[in-house]
Amino acid sequence: MGSWKIYSKRQMGGIKMLIKEKIKENAKFNEKRLNVSKDFIERLEAEVKTIVEKACRRAKENNRNTVMGRDL
16 A cells, blocks of 8 residues: 555644545555445444544543554
8 A cells, every 4th residue: 555644734734635645546356446426424423433432432431642553
């Protein structure tokens, strides 16, 4: 897979565009690029939001202010 870099909104405008491009760039099967629909991006965004929320809740339940890999 390609290299993933996280950008803050302060560093670069249009962060959603960057993420969409990375998703499209990495949507492959047997090295063949696949098309990515708008509804896939929207559903993926909702899934990621849910995962992050659960991880944050777990971190707070463990009296931490840092979300870690073990919170997933």
